[in-house]
Amino acid sequence: MSKNYATVNPCTMCMPLGSVMAFRGIENTMPFFHGSQGCSTYMRLHLAHHFREPIDIASSALSENGAVYGGGANLKQGLRNVIKGYDPRIIGIATTCIAETIGEDIPQLIKEFRQEYPGHSDIILIPVSTPSFKHSHEEGYNETLRAVVQTLAKKDQPSDRFNLIVAAIVSPEDVRYLKQMLDDCAWSNILLPDTSETFDAPVVDEPPKIPVGGTRIEDIKDTANSKETVTIGSCSTIIGAGEYLDCKFNIPNIVLPLPIGLEYSDIFVSKIEMITGTALSRKYELERGRLLDAMIDSHKYVAHVKTAIFGNTDIVIGVTKLLTELGMQPEVIATGSDNQVFEKAARKLAPDAVVLCNTDFSGIHSEIKKKEIELMIGPFTGRQISKAEHIPLVRLGFPNHDRMGASRQLILGYEGAMRLTDTITNTILENK
Ligand code: SF4
Structure with missing residues (x-):
């Protein structure tokens, strides 16, 4: 396999962005980046364009001084500002590249904050380490979920949930x-x-x-x-x-x-x-029956269509599975994450396909050209390949900046599979 020394159009995003997607799913929680301001601006925009919602992410706004002498003062001042401005129950503190590079000790800075500002002892602070040079937004998301239960989960009476x-x-x-x-x-x-x-x-x-x-x-x-x-x-x-x-x-x-x-x-x-x-x-038994019906109806149009699937690991694996159920031909299966679990799962689902991990859109593009792909499925970031090669693109998953309704896109469960089957079939019919 050839080795790239530069990434051209990445197929993945920053690790702290994943932390926002997890923190935002917790009641009364404010995401906070310890690092430079540009990181939070870029990720706010990225999320706002996808979800079409205002997305607030606080930042400790590290400058040259902070990078040289440490950003503790910025972090503490930033936390106080967020508490005053937003009145959260939780502040989720994710690090960006600069804070990780200079080796900021966030648990220690939190300890100092607790000592210096005892009046804020009711605010829960959850630190999570998210160096973008190490992992992608997907790992950032899962690191954050673990940090959340690590901080909050407490043994008590057993429940039946x-x-x-x-x-x-x-x-x-x-x-x-x-x-x-x-x-x-x-x-x-x-x-x-x-x-x-x-x-x-x-x-x-x-x-x-x-x-x-x-x-x-x-x-x-x-x-x-x-x-x-x-x-x-x-x-x-x-x-x-x-x-x-x-x-x-x-x-x-x-x-x-x-x-x-x-x-x-x-x-x-x-x-x-x-x-x-x-x-x-x-209700769901009926849904399942309708899905089977939709799959049978679509089969004659979608069978053997050569498809490239790319994007977030778990979505790519799930969609590849659906394509095999529909009798389609997954030929290129790709993700930007460096992920052996994904690679193994993809090879098992489609042994004849090219599986790309830790790749960028230039790598995906050259495989798509070689394989004479007829349909692409993935985030909007594949649009340039779609345009250049005249291959229809079913926009799926995160990010999606150039179409409406990303927040209302359903792909899970019987209903999600039905909608996806219809969209894929109609896209193929439209382009025949
Ligand atoms: S790669 Fe690092 S420095 Fe650049 S935006 Fe992402 S977190 Fe910030």
Whole structure:
């Protein structure tokens, strides 16, 4: 395999950006970057263009002085400003490259902050290390979820709930679908993180400074007392929230692929039926039947279509699975993350496909050209290849800056698979 010494159009994003996506799913939490101001500006814009929502991220705004002499003073002043301006219950402190490069000791700075400002002892501070030169936004997201349970989860009376850790970045609509399904089937749970409202809020006359919604802090504390954890998203290479709860509190953790497509949705449902002892409701049995019908109807149009799939690891794996169920031909399967788990899973699903990890869009482009691809599926960042090669692109996942409705894109469960099947089929028909 050839080795690139420069990245041209990355297929991944900064690690602290993932931390915002996790912190934003926790009730009354303000994300804060310890680092230079540009990092927070760039990530706010990126998120705002995708979700079409105002996204506030505080920053300690490190300058040359901070980089040379340490940024403790900036961090402490920044925390005080955020407490005064936003009145949060939690401040999630993620590091950016500069803070990591100069070796800032955040736990020590938090200790000093506690001593210097005892009046703010009720504010929960959650530090998470997110050096972008080490990992991508996906690892940043999972590191943050672990840091959240590490800080908050407390052993108490056992409960009959199970934890549902969403260990992959999905849309607010996906989270709404999961919540609705859990409610409809009376499956008692704690879902973490809940971005269903915080990244897709209704218009109100006076918007709150921190969006309403997110997983309740009291519920996160109680994750240590649940009977089991189901982690959806199986590509993470770091110790996640579910694994931490297992090691620390002996709560068994089942790791499943994201429920995308028929089989992965069936696995998800059957595991939860087993844990709760309650069957899936008729509403979803009917949905499953309609999905099968849609797959049969579409098969003659989509079979053997050569497809390239790229983007976030777990979504790419789930979509590849759906394509194989539809009789399509995944030929290029790619992610920007350096991820052996992904590589193994992709090779197993499509042994004849080219699997690219730690790649950029220049690498994806050359494989797409070689393989005579007929359809591309992935984030909007693949649009230049789509245009250059005249290959239709189904925009899927994060980021999506040039089309509306990213927050309402559903890909999970039977309903999500049905919508995805229709979109893929119609895109192929449109371009025949
Ligand atoms: S790569 Fe590092 S310095 Fe650049 S925006 Fe991302 S976090 Fe900031």
